[in-house]
Amino acid sequence: MAKKMRFPQVDLNGITTVSLEKRDSKVAVNLLGRPCSAGDAAGFFEKLPKFLKAAELNEFIGLVVRARKRDLPFHVMMGAHVIKVGLSPIIIDLIKKRIVTGLSLNGAGLIHDLELSFAGKTSEDVLAGLADGSFGMSKKTGQLFAEVTTLADQMEIGLGEAAGDFIATAGAPHAGLSLFAAARKYAVPITVHVGIGTDIVHQMNTFDPGATAKASYRDFKILSRLLIEADRGGVVANVGSAVVLPEVFLKALTVARNLKRRKRNIITADFDMISHYRPVVNVVKRPTADGGRGFYFTGHHEIMIPLLAWGLKTYITKIQ
Numbered sequence: 158m159a160k161k162m163r164f165p166q167v168d169l170n171g172i173t174t175v176s177l178e179k180r181d182s183k184v185a186v187n188l189l190g191r192p193c194s195a196g197d198a199a200g201f202f203e204k205l206p207k208f209l210k211a212a213e214l215n216e217f218i219g220l221v222v223r224a225r226k227r228d229l230p231f232h233v234m235m236g237a238h239v240i241k242v243g244l245s246p247i248i249i250d251l252i253k254k255r256i257v258t259g260l261s262l263n264g265a266g267l268i269h270d271l272e273l274s275f276a277g278k279t280s281e282d283v284l285a286g287l288a289d290g291s292f293g294m295s296k297k298t299g300q301l302f303a304e305v306t307t308l309a310d311q312m313e314i315g316l317g318e319a320a321g322d323f324i325a326t327a328g329a330p331h332a333g334l335s336l337f338a339a340a341r342k343y344a345v346p347i348t349v350h351v352g353i354g355t356d357i358v359h360q361m362n363t364f365d366p367g368a369t370a371k372a373s374y375r376d377f378k379i380l381s382r383l384l385i386e387a388d389r390g391g392v393v394a395n396v397g398s399a400v401v402l403p404e405v406f407l408k409a410l411t412v413a414r415n416l417k418r419r420k421r422n423i424i425t426a427d428f429d430m431i432s433h434y435r436p437v438v439n440v441v442k443r444p445t446a447d448g449g450r451g452f453y454f455t456g457h458h459e460i461m462i463p464l465l466a467w468g469l470k471t472y473i474t475k476i477q
Contacts, residue, residue, distance in 0.1 A: 169362035174296035181285075182278035184269075186331055189243035192250035198471035210454060217452050218468040220424045221256070221392050225473060229391035230258040232383060234406060236397035237265035240336070241280045242459040245273065247466050249339040256469050257345070260317075260336060261380055263401045264351035264373075267320055268358060270336055271301045274329040293357025303363040309372035310365070315379055316372040317347035346383060348376035350405045377409060384413035384423075392424040395440045397458055399429065403439040410444055421448035428454050428461050 202218070205211040221231050233248070251257040262270075272279035275297070286292025304327075309319035321341030324332050332338045340347035351373040358364050387393050388410070395402055414421070423444055427436040432455055441451035454461060 169360070169364075172294060172361060173291075174294045174299070174361070175291050177272060177276050177295040177297040180281055180295055182272075182276075183280040183282070184241050184243065184273070185278040186273065186334060189246055189334065192247050192466065192470075194470075198467045202468050202471070213452055214454065214465070214468070216450075217424075217426055217454075218465070218472060220450065221469060222472045224390055224392050224424065225256060225258075227390065229389060230383060230387050231256060231392045231394070232259040232261065232387055233257050234261040234393065234395045234398055234402040235266055236399070236402065237263060237269050238397045239458055239462065240266060240269040240273070242457075244458060244462050245270070245334050245336055247463055248336060249334070251466055251469065252336075252339050252343050252345055254470065254473065255343075256473055259346040259348075259383055260340060261348045261350060261376075261402060261405070262317075262336070263398060264349060264356040264358075267305070267316065267337070267349050268298060268302060268356055270320070271305070271324070272298055274324045274331050274335040274338070275301060275327075277331050293360055295357070296361075299358045299361035299363040302358040303365065306365050306368045306372060309375075310368040313375075314372070315376035316349035316351070316369070317376055317379075319372065320349065321347060346379055348380045349373060350376060350380075350401055352401055355401075377405065378412075380405070381409040381412040381416075384410050385417045388413060388417070388419075388421055388423045390422045390424070392426070393440070394426045394428060395436050396428045396462065397430075398436070399433040400435055403427075403433075403435040407439040407443065421445075423449040424451075425449065426452040426454065428456070428458065428465070430457055431455065 202215055224231055248257065269279045283292055305316060305320045305323050308323055309316050317337065320337040324335045325338045325341050337347055351369055353366055425440050425444055427440050429436060432453060437453055441453050445451040
């Protein structure tokens with residue numbers, strides 16, 4: 158017999174949902190960025206000043222190229238803002254060209270990818286929705302997330318793999334813009350790391366916290382395995398996650414190093430609009446303290462990531 162709870166909970170069966178298709182959204186597929194060709198990028202990067210962040214960006218690009226030439230991973234961890242500023246096509250292009258070898262996202266990243274894939278838009282007006290209690294109450298979003306979770310539970314796979322399978326096979330009109338579908342298509346690992354209570358789908362009665370947690374924990378173990386290879390001279394970049402992914406990364410790297418004890422040689426970088434404590438400490442400094450190299454670059458994602466991709470595509474092409 159279940160124990161009677163001391164403190165009452167809200168009943169999510171009484172919430173009022175809204176239509177995703179009719180909801181005002183800030184991001185639509187026609188506003189997303191597009192991959193650029195190599196062009197004269199080599200001349201641009203070679204002509205940058207040999208000082209400070211310009212020199213470091215060239216150094217970081219060179220280390221990614223070196224890692225990929227040695228068939229070592231370039232794993233990208235992403236906050237959801239990367240999707241919201243239209244960078245999915247650029248990341249997908251790097252996956253297609255075998256430059257990015259894996260992705261890790263938070264729960265919001267999966268939500269925005271699902272909305273873009275099925276509705277062609279995402280990112281609502283939080284302030285307006287908070288005022289009347291409609292923020293995050295898209296019925297379809299909750300249902301889509303629930304279907305991914307159910308598939309992950311039934312197949313005993315991670316949320317990332319389940320999302321890729323679901324989006325690729327459920328008739329999503331914009332599946333070609335999905336990071337998860339791209340990861341499935343090009344057979345690269347993609348993991349999702351959820352903090353219970355942090356995402357809009359947790360507000361609805363379609364959310365299964367137990368199944369979500371189990372699937373996300375499988376993804377944690379997948380990431381831990383990937384970091385064993387990354388610690389051999391591979392590269393991990395954190396783009397726009399201030400808390401969740403830097404914390405997950407530190408624990409997953411600890412597991413990797415506990416299971417495989419050897420000289421550390423990981424290359425890390427943090428890309429964000431401002432410098433945050435956890436990414437700088439947990440991604441850039443601590444993992445590279447006894448081997449490897451850490452970088453941090455401050456700037457807007459919608460400028461910095463296309464610039465990085467431009468350089469990577471140019472110099473990867475040179476060695477292929």
